[in-house]
Amino acid sequence: LKIRGLLSVVHITDDGLSILEPLEITDTHVVVKVPHLSAFGLVWDFIQRFINITLPVEGQVLLFLRPPDEGPRILDVFLLQENIPLSEVNLLRLNKGAKYIRTSSDSDCKLYIGQSYSVHCEPEDYIQPVRVNFRSKYGPNFHPTFEVFLTSNSNTVTVTVVQDQEKTEVWKRNVNLPGPRRETAQSSVPAEDRLLLVRIKFIDRVTEPVLNQLLDKLLERGIINDEEMQSARAKIRADKARDVIDTVRKKGAKASSVLIAALCEVDPCLFRELRLR
Template sequence: MSEKAAAEEDGGSLRKKEKSLTDSYSEVRLNPDSLDTELYLSKDDIKHIKAPSSFTPQVQTESTHISYRFRCAGPGVFQCTLTRLVFVMAQEAELLYRTVQWDESLLQSAGKTAAGPLFNITCSVDAVWELHLPHCETKEALCVDGLLSVAHISDDGMSILEPLEITATHVVVKVPHLSGWGVIWDDFKRLLNITVNGQVLLFFRPSEPARINVFLLQENIPLSEVSAQQHDDAEYLQTPADCLFSFGQRYSVHCEPESRIIQPKQTQFRSKSGPNYHPTFQVFLSTNSGFVSLIVKDQEGNEIWKSSVCLPAPRTETLMRNVPDESGVPADERLLTVRSQFIDRVSEPVLNKLLDKLLEQHIINEQEMESVRSQQSKADKAREVIDTVRRKGSIATSLLIAALREEDPCLFIELNLR
């Protein structure tokens, strides 16, 4: 039997299994032209799908660590928006995954080093054909043959698998069964190219003394993992994050206007693989409002990254100060008059930002947020947001209006909510 015929027979034997869903699961969308989940699908069928369907998983936080959960509707290729993991699925299934600690002794004995997080993955059925793990390599590094491989860690120990393919962003591996999976470097070949794609993450803490925690990390470290470990008052400062870092190179951070203190003054860049992440630098500020510019320099004094950020005022203070109340009409009545326009015009990115602000202010809870995100269309999401908040009264509605003015001032003006 030919390899192709064998693959088709293997894939053809897998049907979508109908299951009764008794829990709430994350929303997963298939590309409209991707596939019919009622049909038999071979591995070749799956691979002809042009692009993965993205999904945002349900997230559960325990202490400072998080786990992810989603149910795919059927066979296909699915990419997690938080971790960038890609799952090639043979059939409908539920996936649970989280990052765990690497066993350094296993890696060292094999001459390997962790090249990113170790993901512990479980599945309700053996439904995963392939796993695509994100890497942080530059185009030049990908020319080094044998630099990257994949570690599969189970109760029997660690096995090292050669990738089926290495793309510009992911390492692709066949999945015999699930447990611990992570990308690893060959220690010697890593020395042939020490530069990686990195990111600079900033978290602002307004409590005295006001400070910005600066993280220098590889590109394939999920923001969600770092965010989960921040203090309750810490706020992520969204700014262009891309940067190139070299292992062993020393870096420093500088602030304009001048800060009170920056610690440490300089430090080497080292790979991080989690699950714990600590700030690379702390910048103690001389002000807790207005714009500040942060600069990362290498040991020769070359500027390799710079960004200006606006320090946010305390969250409740900001929203309450911006609550529009010029018309004298109660906020819930004002919002009701523009309900249909809001549903039609608000964008999905703005909706997500509004949800974040409403959750931060305890206007909605986690379950209400997940209920909004599980809606099939943008209009349904907008409809549930506006109706959920209106039912909570004028104060909650005023905060939604204020948040809309911050996130989409043009729509705020168009809706005449001033």
């Protein structure tokens, strides 16, 4: 159809029907010249831009659980327009071994393009990024909008999508994850105790760049404050490592789970070596 003369465009108006010759044909678009457009459409577009009217789009939230590996389970959360076929996204994720998690009324939400959204998960887990501005996606590649590191052993979680500007919940579901998950002796130990078990190895083997990245992530999640971060950064590598693991461990299970998930992301080799799963 890209051969000139084999494709025409029909233009229908109140005055009748006319055939428009394409100016350019690509794999996805046809460019034509339309001499007369609706004045209402042009004026309405100008009014929308002038008074900053933003209309929501029908959206969908898709969940995929990555295959088990040496780290925590990871739940991928996709924020997409409703007209993106589930089959397209599902095919891409299946090729990576991920499992689609079916929930009720996946498309039952409205999303605003350009506005900020965040995801919350209970039991509390490590989530990245903290927030994103929703934008249109049409493929062919679909990357997760959010990654939820499931550091707890629960097979049921509550996932909530929040519109940050209004602090309103636009989508919330109780999600049953595939299971049962095989627990190891290590995974059944509380997170702070798991850190204590690997404390010496962590101090010996963690590198300076990894420690700095961990500090940034702990600060971002509110686990440590600016004073604690600056105090740790001023120390030599071994003392910095002691400060990081001991400070977080003393803050309890939630803080310890965040550090474990952050280490899995920043240095998966050390994470596997420490067997923190």
